[in-house]
Amino acid sequence: MPMARKKPRTSRANGKTFRIRYCDPGTVKGDDGTVCRGTTDFERQEIDIERLLPPDIEGETLLHEHLHQLIEPLANVLPDDLEEVICKALGIALFASLRESPELWRYVLSIASPRPRRPRVVKSLLTGGGLG
Numbered sequence: 001m002p003m004a005r006k007k008p009r010t011s012r013a014n015g016k017t018f019r020i021r022y023c024d025p026g027t028v029k030g031d032d033g034t035v036c037r038g039t040t041d042f043e044r045q046e047i048d049i050e051r052l053l054p055p056d057i058e059g060e061t062l063l064h065e066h067l068h069q070l071i072e073p074l075a076n077v078l079p080d081d082l083e084e085v086i087c088k089a090l091g092i093a094l095f096a097s098l099r100e101s102p103e104l105w106r107y108v109l110s111i112a113s114p115r116p117r118r119p120r121v122v123k124s125l126l127t128g129g130g131l132g
């Protein structure tokens with residue numbers, strides 16, 4: 001099954017939409033100034049992801065930064081280093097789970113997503129008669 005490869009431009013969690021920016025290699029830097037693959041800035045509501053990462057690493061990094069956004073309400077009770085360990089471990093685990101259990105994720109996504117509406121105009125054209 002062909003999968004969409006359009007890069008997401010936003011990440012939504014806890015009622016907030018963060019902008020996702022894809023940045024040149026070597027330009028994404030953490031709080032301590034070291035180069036990293038991704039960062040989440042809660043004040044600016046922006047996630048920066050290094051451009052041109054291998055697909056698996058990009059997927060894990062997107063999930064990692066999204067997890068930081070998801071657990072933001074716990075930021076006051078979680079030590080920073082523990083938050084980082086959680087996001088790293090779950091980002092890798094979730095990416096592997098998406099690969100290993102796609103049927104499960106598709107089903108959950110189908111439950112979480114609004115169903116597309118059937119186009120009523122098509123039905124009325126088909127049943128409208130007039131050609132017999």
Ligand SMILES: [Zn+2]
Nearest residue numbers: 064068084087
């Ligand atoms: Zn992190």
